[in-house]
Amino acid sequence: MNPSIDKNRLFQSIEDLGGIGGYLDERTGLRGVNRLALTDADAEGRRYVVATMKSLGLDVTVDRIGNLFGRRAGRDAKLRPVMMGSHVDSVPTAGKFDGCLGVLGALEVVRTLDAAKVTTRRPIVVAAFTDEEGSRFGTDMVGSAVASGRLLLEQAYALRDRKGCVFRDELERIGFLGNAKVPIEPPHAYVECHIEQGPILRASGFDIGVVTSVQAISWREVTISGKSGHAGATPIGLRADAGLAASRLNVKLREMATSGRYGKEMRATMGAIAHEPGLVNIVPGRATLTVDLRNPDDAMMKKAEADLLATFDEISKSDHVEIAWRQTARTPVVPFHSKIQALVAEAAAVRGLRHEKIASGAGQDAQEFAPICPSGMVFIPGEYDGVSHNPREYSTPEQCANGINVLLDVALRLADEEGGP
Amino acid sequence: MNPSIDKNRLFQSIEDLGGIGGYLDERTGLRGVNRLALTDADAEGRRYVVATMKSLGLDVTVDRIGNLFGRRAGRDAKLRPVMMGSHVDSVPTAGKFDGCLGVLGALEVVRTLDAAKVTTRRPIVVAAFTDEEGSRFGTDMVGSAVASGRLLLEQAYALRDRKGCVFRDELERIGFLGNAKVPIEPPHAYVECHIEQGPILRASGFDIGVVTSVQAISWREVTISGKSGHAGATPIGLRADAGLAASRLNVKLREMATSGRYGKEMRATMGAIAHEPGLVNIVPGRATLTVDLRNPDDAMMKKAEADLLATFDEISKSDHVEIAWRQTARTPVVPFHSKIQALVAEAAAVRGLRHEKIASGAGQDAQEFAPICPSGMVFIPGEYDGVSHNPREYSTPEQCANGINVLLDVALRLADEEGGP
Numbered sequence: 143m144n145p146s147i148d149k150n151r152l153f154q155s156i157e158d159l160g161g162i163g164g165y166l167d168e169r170t171g172l173r174g175v176n177r178l179a180l181t182d183a184d185a186e187g188r189r190y191v192v193a194t195m196k197s198l199g200l201d202v203t204v205d206r207i208g209n210l211f212g213r214r215a216g217r218d219a220k221l222r223p224v225m226m227g228s229h230v231d232s233v234p235t236a237g238k239f240d241g242c243l244g245v246l247g248a249l250e251v252v253r254t255l256d257a258a259k260v261t262t263r264r265p266i267v268v269a270a271f272t273d274e275e276g277s278r279f280g281t282d283m284v285g286s287a288v289a290s291g292r293l294l295l296e297q298a299y300a301l302r303d304r305k306g307c308v309f310r311d312e313l314e315r316i317g318f319l320g321n322a323k324v325p326i327e328p329p330h331a332y333v334e335c336h337i338e339q340g341p342i343l344r345a346s347g348f349d350i351g352v353v354t355s356v357q358a359i360s361w362r363e364v365t366i367s368g369k370s371g372h373a374g375a376t377p378i379g380l381r382a383d384a385g386l387a388a389s390r391l392n393v394k395l396r397e398m399a400t401s402g403r404y405g406k407e408m409r410a411t412m413g414a415i416a417h418e419p420g421l422v423n424i425v426p427g428r429a430t431l432t433v434d435l436r437n438p439d440d441a442m443m444k445k446a447e448a449d450l451l452a453t454f455d456e457i458s459k460s461d462h463v464e465i466a467w468r469q470t471a472r473t474p475v476v477p478f479h480s481k482i483q484a485l486v487a488e489a490a491a492v493r494g495l496r497h498e499k500i501a502s503g504a505g506q507d508a509q510e511f512a513p514i515c516p517s518g519m520v521f522i523p524g525e526y527d528g529v530s531h532n533p534r535e536y537s538t539p540e541q542c543a544n545g546i547n548v549l550l551d552v553a554l555r556l557a558d559e560e561g562g563p
Numbered sequence: 564m565n566p567s568i569d570k571n572r573l574f575q576s577i578e579d580l581g582g583i584g585g586y587l588d589e590r591t592g593l594r595g596v597n598r599l600a601l602t603d604a605d606a607e608g609r610r611y612v613v614a615t616m617k618s619l620g621l622d623v624t625v626d627r628i629g630n631l632f633g634r635r636a637g638r639d640a641k642l643r644p645v646m647m648g649s650h651v652d653s654v655p656t657a658g659k660f661d662g663c664l665g666v667l668g669a670l671e672v673v674r675t676l677d678a679a680k681v682t683t684r685r686p687i688v689v690a691a692f693t694d695e696e697g698s699r700f701g702t703d704m705v706g707s708a709v710a711s712g713r714l715l716l717e718q719a720y721a722l723r724d725r726k727g728c729v730f731r732d733e734l735e736r737i738g739f740l741g742n743a744k745v746p747i748e749p750p751h752a753y754v755e756c757h758i759e760q761g762p763i764l765r766a767s768g769f770d771i772g773v774v775t776s777v778q779a780i781s782w783r784e785v786t787i788s789g790k791s792g793h794a795g796a797t798p799i800g801l802r803a804d805a806g807l808a809a810s811r812l813n814v815k816l817r818e819m820a821t822s823g824r825y826g827k828e829m830r831a832t833m834g835a836i837a838h839e840p841g842l843v844n845i846v847p848g849r850a851t852l853t854v855d856l857r858n859p860d861d862a863m864m865k866k867a868e869a870d871l872l873a874t875f876d877e878i879s880k881s882d883h884v885e886i887a888w889r890q891t892a893r894t895p896v897v898p899f900h901s902k903i904q905a906l907v908a909e910a911a912a913v914r915g916l917r918h919e920k921i922a923s924g925a926g927q928d929a930q931e932f933a934p935i936c937p938s939g940m941v942f943i944p945g946e947y948d949g950v951s952h953n954p955r956e957y958s959t960p961e962q963c964a965n966g967i968n969v970l971l972d973v974a975l976r977l978a979d980e981e982g983g984p
Binding site: 169233234276277280282338339341357361367369371372374375376377383388389390391393396400409411412414418419422423425436470503505527528530 | 811842844953
């Protein structure tokens with residue numbers, strides 16, 4: 143039997159990293175985390191990861207998009223490594239678990255192997271990827287997508303935040319513009335442990351989710367142009383209220399999600415909106431907003447997107463506005479490798495953990511590796527309906543330890559695999 | 564026959580003041596105006612007004628809320644003055660006419676009386692009131708309401724903008740914290756010329772609006788609290804999307820306005836909204852927004868407000884959110900004095916101008932004087948459906964001159980009235 147990780151040591155590391163960029167949510171009294179990508183808080187979180195890697199004797203490299211890699215030698219240095227990873231950047235209103243569990247859990251796996259004096263055939267690499275969340279620069283999975291070769295380095299460098307700050311400049315400013323080349327050499331395999339960020343495992347009483355795929359994701363930034371005017375003096379019949387058009391769109395998004403026309407798991411969200419000029423007594427002349435669509439079925443997603451564009455046309459006509467949009471993210475359904483799924487299920491079974499197949503509702507760094515090597519994920523349940531991107535996000539020490547023990551088992555199997563470079 | 568004002572001189576002064584705080588609207592190529600209250604641009608506009616007053620030999624005073632007064636002596640210094648006025652602050656996306664026409668027109672009246680060597684029995688005062696728009700500190704008519712005694716000076720001083728800047732500090736910072744006492748002594752009468760800010764006069768081919776009243780106005784700041792969560796992983800059935808609740812409210816506001824249940828002239832606007840955290844991939848946990856209701860009938864307004872609160876309750880239940888609100892402005896229908904209405908109609912008739920009774924859709928400084936002295940207003944039409952709070956706002960030199968000639972006639976009649984102090 144493989145060694146088991148130290149539950150309390152793992153959870154303490156989650157607490158420690160969670161104190162970096164921590165803030166008090168005044169409305170709830172909860173402590174949240176804000177380590178938005180390439181901010182000073184993100185840098186402090188990264189330094190925590192690098193320091194831990196070094197304390198474990200890992201060979202640390204930083205690549206040109208700021209991804210952190212800590213390499214543990216295997217018996218054969220010529221073989222491709224098994225990579226475990228995730229991210230430590232966060233949304234501005236985060237909890238302690240999203241991404242961090244995967245990175246800190248991988249480090250805990252290394253610590254456990256060290257204590258048990260286990261040497262693997264292949265090297266093991268712990269990775270922390272840059273800007274998974276996309277909250278600041280509008281594009282998610284930046285680090286893993288550049289590492290895997292889907293996103294060009296120069297495109298990532300040119301991204302700007304709302305204040306006009308340039309991605310590359312910010313990466314340099316925080317001291318994490320590395321020189322290791324991208325795209326990276328494909329690893330032998332990639333495996334990631336993550337919180338589910340949803341209610342399914344918890345509600346069904348399962349300990350481990352065997353992740354089958356990441357659902358299709360489609361993001362749009364939408365600009366609605368109408369005509370501003372005096373809120374008191376402009377008759378209703380003469381208005382072209384861009385804000386009202388946005389509201390109609392939001393109501394329509396919910397109707398789409400609950401209609402059943404795009405399957406049972408269609409999700410649609412208007413996360414952000416701004417009116418211009420945005421004053422109590424002025425009919426909004428312009429509204430800018432985001433639309434986030436998710437679907438575990440590619441064909442259903444395409445149908446939903448086509449209907450969204452038709453809805454834009456309908457609202458343009460009914461509300462006398464112009465609607466322009468640009469796609470800010472689009473990924474199809476990404477299936478995970480059947481071998482990794484089988485290894486996750488087997489490891490859970492051996493450890494007596496109840497496990498179930500599940501699709502990921504969120505986008506994941508692992509999806510970027512699926513095209514270049516066998517990749518997969520381990521999900522664990524979360525309390526409070528699995529709420530995430532919220533200070534209330536919480537998984538128990540036991541739930542976390544279950545996931546990381548499975549991660550360890552899967553990584554060990556992969557790292558001792560025969561064959562191939 | 565009274566002298567007539569100089570159309571081109573008046574229009575040039577509108578152009579001159581309109582260049583202060585001017586900006587290029589990049590989407591339309593139009594030049595707009597941004598002289599938000601108590602900003603540096605507002606200060607520069609005020610200095611233009613003070614300099615013009617002084618160049619005309621007016622006795623200039625600034626009161627404790629920053630209102631500017633320029634006094635032209637009458638034959639009897641003991642008599643109460645006739646006051647003409649309006650405002651020179653603006654919304655952030657304004658044209659050149661809103662408010663400015665009333666102030667610059669009153670100055671043009673003085674210039675015309677000077678040129679014609681007319682001395683009136685009563686003094687004439689030209690007034691420019693502080694922060695009529697309410698765009699920055701959330702409360703409109705600040706200067707005229709403090710001058711008339713409806714709003715307490717200390718309440719006005721304590722107002723804060725979104726950045727936390729305090730009204731009194733900003734007034735002092737821009738150099739317009741005067742020492743003349745408030746409330747002011749009620750004038751003999753108050754008369755104001757303003758653009759209609761709506762389409763009615765232009766569409767009907769009238770030159771002059773005889774303003775009968777200002778419609779009732781009700782502003783609320785509304786906070787909707789739901790539950791933030793991951794946009795990909797949170798099932799629709801578990802969401803409490805504060806932004807969606809706001810969208811439903813906005814759609815409902817439009818239904819209220821067009822239902823006919825509150826008369827034909829009900830107006831309802833959601834001018835501003837913000838989501839928290841306001842990110843593409845997070846279900847909004849909180850939405851803050853404004854609601855602006857207008858109605859020319861007090862009973863209809865009360866009915867609409869009661870139904871708005873019932874709508875809050877309905878949406879709270881249907882969308883699993885909490886809705887809190889505070890009233891940021893509330894004025895009943897303000898009728899203008901029948902004598903002033905008659906004088907405006909008579910002056911228009913004598914000058915051969917087509918005139919019509921009209922209710923003001925917008926709030927006005929004149930409404931604050933109605934409770935303390937006979938008050939009234941002259942409206943002129945605007946092009947482009949009378950659009951206002953928009954760089955496209957435009958009235959022709961002829962339209963402006965018509966209004967200011969009527970203003971001159973009415974002011975002269977009032978300034979020569981017998982009786983009273």
